[in-house]
Amino acid sequence: MSKQFSTVAWAKAASIYEVNIRQYTLEGSFNSFAHHLPRLKEMGIDIIWLMPITPISVKERLGSLGSYYACSSYTTINPEYGSLDDLKALVKQAHALGLKLIIDWVANHTGWDHHWTTEHPDWYIHDEQGNFTEKNGWKDVIDLNYSNQDMRQAMIEAMRYWITECDIDGFRCDMAHLVTLDFWKQARESCDTLKPLFWLAECEVVDYHTVFDTSYAWAWMHATESQVKGNNSLQDVWNVLHGYTQYPEGAQKLFFTANHDENSWNGTEYEKYGIAAKAWAVFTCTWQGMPLIYSGQESPNLKRLKFFDKDPIQWNQPLEMARFYETLLSFRKSNLAIMEGETFILPTGEHANRLIAFIRKKGKDCVLVLLNISKDDRIHIEIDNPWLSGTFQNIFSGVQFTFSGKQVFELQGGEYFVYSLKSN
DSSP: OOOSSOOOGGGTTOOEEEEOHHHHSSSOSHHHHHTTHHHHHHHTOOEEEEOOOSOBOOTTOOTTTOOTTSBSOSSSOOTTTOOHHHHHHHHHHHHHTTOEEEEEEOOSEEETTOTHHHHOGGGBOBOTTSOBOOSSSOTTEEEBOTTOHHHHHHHHHHHHHHHHHHOOOEEEETTGGGSOHHHHHHHHHHHTTTSOOEEEESOOOGGGGGTOSEEEOHHHHHHHHHHHHTSSOHHHHHHHHHHHTTSOTTOEEEEOSOOHHIIIIIOOHHHHHGGGHHHHHHHHHHSSSEEEEETTTTTTOOSOOOSSSOOOOOOOSSOTTHHHHHHHHHHHHHOHHHHHOEEEEOOOGGGTTTEEEEEEEETTEEEEEEEEOSSOOSEEEEEEEEEEEEEEEETTTOOEEEEEEEEEEEEOTTOEEEEEEOOO
């Protein structure tokens, strides 16, 4: 199995920022979010991902505003967010800053009062009694029938609409594995004729990389959470990461410590990871793959955002984590070792469940990453590796050190070091 489509050049070393328009500002609109584009560009973001922009069904709605993922139309704008012209303006502003913009696409199901339910009821799956139904236990949506060729073509036409009308740059495909892979192939072949797009799959089915450029690292995230809770060890995390190395050439994984589902249902990154939240964030930006930052993580956001109701992010001034992410994202863009280097996991001996240590190298670029993912202070580790030779700079402090192949480090609880080899 191999990838059938090439990843667009601008996505290969990119970072993604997930935008929850509803909760981003008090207004919850495209126009109010647009004011944040310059600072996101400055922070090092490359791709803006908008959560679903379509209107939300009223029938069987959950909460006061409903789920973003229960749409009533595929080709109109949620009026809460503004107008079609507002979205067009947002895309143009993003492009003017050198940013790309992708939209969330929910192909598996619609809300109960999507106009297709009356216009084309045969486009849906029905139960034995002939009623609309849903397979995954979600009460506010109903499943589409992908054996119906007319529905498939209408779905593709809806996707093409946003490319031609608003000049979007790709799709983040919700629960992609619930939709048959041959449909996604058909959709990509059709949509990519309009412009080269970036395709992100919310799934971990390896075969889907025949179509998709990037897929979620859910297994990694669950393994890290279990490790923090003491339910497994770091070895389980390494096992997951090894599995990812067996993916087809060119396939990329999306790493994150928060997203809309995690934040609302399982807790903020600080609830999940505690003192190690920043260390794990460093990992997502320095390991092989693509990092995702969720709305408000740069603030930082310390609360679970309500999913079905208005619950604005509480922005700190100044944004306490913005410089942290800016340092990581600008560094990874400028360093070949991070973008495409070899990775060598370093032994941590008795600290095997408390420390992460790896070194990455490509050409003249070499990076050492040390992460203390425990609460324990004054952990000492000796690194002995021929790559660790020369003048290295701590990317966060700017302080330079001369290493000669063997070096002892001390890390406090939750502490993280990223050292980059300085070229002569």
